[in-house]
Amino acid sequence: METNIIFRPYSSTDKSVCLGLFDANCPEFFAPNERVGYAEFLDANPFDYELCLTEDKVAGAFGLSEHGLQQKSLNWILLNPRSQRLGIGSVIMSRISAVALDSGASLINIAASHKSSPFFAKFGAIEIATIDNGWGSGMHRVDMELRL
Numbered sequence: 397m398e399t400n401i402i403f404r405p406y407s408s409t410d411k412s413v414c415l416g417l418f419d420a421n422c423p424e425f426f427a428p429n430e431r432v433g434y435a436e437f438l439d440a441n442p443f444d445y446e447l448c449l450t451e452d453k454v455a456g457a458f459g460l461s462e463h464g465l466q467q468k469s470l471n472w473i474l475l476n477p478r479s480q481r482l483g484i485g486s487v488i489m490s491r492i493s494a495v496a497l498d499s500g501a502s503l504i505n506i507a508a509s510h511k512s513s514p515f516f517a518k519f520g521a522i523e524i525a526t527i528d529n530g531w532g533s534g535m536h537r538v539d540m541e542l543r544l
């Protein structure tokens with residue numbers, strides 16, 4: 397990954413750009429009905445949600461939240477389609493693993509889809525459950541665990 401990636405915390409003024417990222421990935425990677433849930437997630441101004449920028453433009457977003465004792469959850473990781481398959485997701489996975497380990501966590505929960513689970517599997521995440529059409533019609537839910 398040659399491009400310089402900058403991370404910064406999400407703020408409420410980023411909502412429209414984040415929803416734009418969602419729209420650019422829908423329906424390929426997200427079911428249309430998931431948009432309401434993402435908007436609600438953003439409306440809560442999640443303090444642990446981050447944007448990643450390349451060349452001063454928002455390339456994507458992701459969050460890592462508390463999930464019980466020594467566990468974290470990866471939330472709403474998504475990149476602009478133009479920024480996919482360039483290694484940015486791998487840099488994000490390194491970042492969240494480091495942050496989780498730093499906080500004493502030993503496991504990251506990932507609620508993926510059948511479209512994204514092969515990506516997380518590359519980092520050692522294991523499928524623990526699948527729900528057909530769990531995210532919406534044609535978008536299957538794959539719950540995964542990444543042990544650190």
Ligand SMILES: CC(C)(COP(=O)(O)OP(=O)(O)OC[C@H]1O[C@@H](n2cnc3c(N)ncnc32)[C@H](O)[C@@H]1OP(=O)(O)O)[C@@H](O)C(=O)NCCC(=O)NCCS
Pocket residue numbers: 421425472473474475476479480481482483484485486487507508509511512513514515518
């Ligand atoms: C999933 C996502 C975050 C991955 O980020 P990325 O920057 O594209 O991934 P990278 O370029 O770092 O890819 C790392 C490896 O994973 C592979 N990969 C990336 N996305 C993949 C996918 N959806 N399915 C299978 N393999 C994938 C790459 O080809 C690469 O493989 P290699 O190491 O053999 O070359 C990004 O593609 C994305 O935003 N997708 C749409 C939204 C989405 O599905 N989010 C997940 C919601 S749970």
